[in-house]
Amino acid sequence: MQPILSASNLCKRYGRVTALDNCDFELMPGEILAVIGDNGAGKSSLIKALSGAIKVDSGDIFLDGKKVNFSSPIDARNAGVETVYQTLAMSPALSIADNMFMGRELRKSGFMGKVLRQLDRPAMERIARQKLSDLGLMTIQNINQAVETLSGGQRQGVAVARAAAFGSKVIILDEPTAALGVKESRRVLDLILDVRARGIPIILISHNMPHVFEVADRIHVHRLGQRLCVIDPKDYTMSDAVAFMTGAKAAPGTTASAA
Amino acid sequence: MSNQSEADGGLVARVESIASFEHQHTMLSRIQHALHSNPALVPLIVLVLSVAVFGALLGTKFFSSFALTLILQQVAIVGIVGAAQSLVILTAGIDLSVGAIMVLSSVIMGQFTFRLGLPPAVAVACGLAVGTFIGFVNGWLVARIKLPPFIVTLGMWQIALASNFLYSGNETIRAQDIEASAPLLQFFGQSISVGGAVFTYGVIFFILLVLVLAYILRHTAWGRHVYAVGDDPEAAELSGVNTKRILMSVYALSGLICAFAGWALIGRIGSVSPTSGQFSNIESITAVVIGGISLFGGRGSILGMFFGALIVGVFSLGLRLLGADAQWTYLLIGVLIIGAVAVDQWIRKVSA
Numbered sequence: 001m002q003p004i005l006s007a008s009n010l011c012k013r014y015g016r017v018t019a020l021d022n023c024d025f026e027l028m029p030g031e032i033l034a035v036i037g038d039n040g041a042g043k044s045s046l047i048k049a050l051s052g053a054i055k056v057d058s059g060d061i062f063l064d065g066k067k068v069n070f071s072s073p074i075d076a077r078n079a080g081v082e083t084v085y086q087t088l089a090m091s092p093a094l095s096i097a098d099n100m101f102m103g104r105e106l107r108k109s110g111f112m113g114k115v116l117r118q119l120d121r122p123a124m125e126r127i128a129r130q131k132l133s134d135l136g137l138m139t140i141q142n143i144n145q146a147v148e149t150l151s152g153g154q155r156q157g158v159a160v161a162r163a164a165a166f167g168s169k170v171i172i173l174d175e176p177t178a179a180l181g182v183k184e185s186r187r188v189l190d191l192i193l194d195v196r197a198r199g200i201p202i203i204l205i206s207h208n209m210p211h212v213f214e215v216a217d218r219i220h221v222h223r224l225g226q227r228l229c230v231i232d233p234k235d236y237t238m239s240d241a242v243a244f245m246t247g248a249k250a251a252p253g254t255t256a257s258a259a
Numbered sequence: 260m261s262n263q264s265e266a267d268g269g270l271v272a273r274v275e276s277i278a279s280f281e282h283q284h285t286m287l288s289r290i291q292h293a294l295h296s297n298p299a300l301v302p303l304i305v306l307v308l309s310v311a312v313f314g315a316l317l318g319t320k321f322f323s324s325f326a327l328t329l330i331l332q333q334v335a336i337v338g339i340v341g342a343a344q345s346l347v348i349l350t351a352g353i354d355l356s357v358g359a360i361m362v363l364s365s366v367i368m369g370q371f372t373f374r375l376g377l378p379p380a381v382a383v384a385c386g387l388a389v390g391t392f393i394g395f396v397n398g399w400l401v402a403r404i405k406l407p408p409f410i411v412t413l414g415m416w417q418i419a420l421a422s423n424f425l426y427s428g429n430e431t432i433r434a435q436d437i438e439a440s441a442p443l444l445q446f447f448g449q450s451i452s453v454g455g456a457v458f459t460y461g462v463i464f465f466i467l468l469v470l471v472l473a474y475i476l477r478h479t480a481w482g483r484h485v486y487a488v489g490d491d492p493e494a495a496e497l498s499g500v501n502t503k504r505i506l507m508s509v510y511a512l513s514g515l516i517c518a519f520a521g522w523a524l525i526g527r528i529g530s531v532s533p534t535s536g537q538f539s540n541i542e543s544i545t546a547v548v549i550g551g552i553s554l555f556g557g558r559g560s561i562l563g564m565f566f567g568a569l570i571v572g573v574f575s576l577g578l579r580l581l582g583a584d585a586q587w588t589y590l591l592i593g594v595l596i597i598g599a600v601a602v603d604q605w606i607r608k609v610s611a
């Protein structure tokens with residue numbers, strides 16, 4: 001089977017820091033691929049490279065087998081790759097609805113929309129409300145509330161809802177449950193499973209091993225800017241995974257070659 | 260048992276103290292939230308109050324349609340420039356070159372007509388084009404080369420002002436000459452009067468400009484993107500805003516609006532003078548700040564700037580009619596500026 005999104009030999013340096021060091025990556029159709037690794041291992045750099053948020057120094061990215069060259073997140077989005085960044089990428093002073101439709105606003109039909117370019121606020125608000133209640137996030141009362149007035153978890157929920165609503169090919173989630181309570185994390189995990197059921201593959205970065213082992217089909221272990229190995233959660237325990245990613249235990253591939 | 264009830268008593272007391280705290284909290288925070296969603300409210304209240312106070316002190320001398328529309332005429336130029344300034348400040352930038360672009364554009368309109376003999380309409384178009392171009396260069400330097408807006412426009416201020424003096428040879432074109440051979444240049448000086456109220460075309464342009472920009476900022480994607488860029492440029496970029504294009508268009512539009520201000524300036528003073536409008540950059544920033552637009556970008560509304568400009572006008576005229584030293588105006592404006600920024604900081608804490 002051909003990977004839906006893949007990358008080979010990605011390199012990215014920030015001055016003397018090497019964030020990505022000849023990194024390979026493969027996401028298969030319909031799967032949930034977890035990416036785990038220590039702080040600073042380069043996980044966020046990897047998905048930023050995949051989503052066009054950073055330019056790599058070298059290496060290639062393929063979507064559906066075709067080489068792509070995303071020069072901005074807009075390009076990636078237009079190709080159906082939707083991302084929730086670790087920083088959430090929301091404009092604090094703007095409303096939930098504004099944020100959900102940032103860069104893909106709906107305009108009214110007819111003269112008001114075509115000539116006066118007026119936004120269709122009622123439609124955007126309706127859809128935003130719908131998406132949030134799908135996520136069980138209707139503790140938010142007012143869709144026109146500024147994002148900065150939301151709690152950290154609610155903000156994260158809005159960001160996830162935005163990605164889930166618009167992703168058509170690949171959805172990338174960089175630590176989507178980091179700020180969430182138990183109940184909200186549950187909702188996000190259910191949402192992730194829902195999205196997979198719709199046939200859309202997901203890249204999930206997380207430090208939460210129980211979450212990872214619950215939903216992931218495969219686990220990409222990232223270490224020192226590289227893909228150390230890819231493991232099947234059914235074959236290994238959580239402590240194995242942590243041992244691989246911290247270097248306490250040799251990874252499967254490397255043990256084989258050493259033996 | 261006694262322990263238990265003590266604990267209960269403590270708990271009750273604590274709950275009560277939280278409740279009373281919450282009550283105070285909601286009173287203040289309701290105001291804070293109202294201001295957060297309607298940033299033009301503070302300047303509007305200040306404006307209404309100051310009109311009421313001067314009206315009470317001065318009676319019909321101040322509270323007449325003539326005097327009130329005179330205020331509009333006096334603030335129209337600063338207000339138009341302030342509209343340009345508002346756009347730039349909303350993106351968390353600043354434009355120190357607004358006044359210089361205005362004067363240079365007016366000089367080009369005048370000199371192209373009188374020295375090069377171009378038809379006035381063509382000369383005006385050239386002035387508008389030059390203003391837009393200078394704004395675009397500012398935007399390009401800010402967005403592409405990533406230079407700080409303060410530095411870029413500080414430099415451009417000097418460049419535009421020097422070009423203005425070099426090109427004009429420091430020479431004023433007299434009002435009579437313009438009136439005789441190129442009345443189009445004084446277009447914005449024409450007026451209509453309704454009863455005692457006098458609306459110059461410059462005033463009407465100012466009001467329309469504010470309304471159009473308010474619509475654009477609130478109801479179009481471009482407007483939302485301007486706020487997003489000023490709020491958090493990185494987040495805006497990641498969530499699909501072409502931040503470079505937004506910045507360049509904002510500075511270019513600012514240049515165009517300043518060029519219109521230059522045209523309106525000819526209407527206001529009658530002549531084309533390379534030494535006019537020296538303080539427009541500071542005056543426009545004053546209107547913007549008093550109008551409640553945050554210098555940190557992303558917050559505020561252009562209506563606030565409109566009220567801010569009017570507040571300055573009301574204070575100037577009111578104090579002059581009272582016979583007060585003009586320095587009192589500056590002193591009070593200074594107080595308002597500091598007060599406005601303090602309120603802005605407070606509103607920002609709404610999320611905390």
Ligand SMILES: Nc1ncnc2c1ncn2[C@@H]1O[C@H](COP(=O)(O)OP(=O)(O)OP(=O)(O)O)[C@@H](O)[C@H]1O
Pocket residue numbers: 014017018019037038039040041042043044045046086
């Ligand atoms: N914009 C930047 N400028 C300089 N260095 C950077 C930048 N972004 C990332 N780095 C560096 O690249 C390395 C990888 O960072 P990255 O954010 O990809 O790690 P991560 O695996 O996502 O970590 P975490 O689990 O803490 O989110 C780190 O050493 C970091 O300091």
Ligand SMILES: [Mg+2]
Pocket residue numbers: 043044045086174
């Ligand atoms: Mg990260």
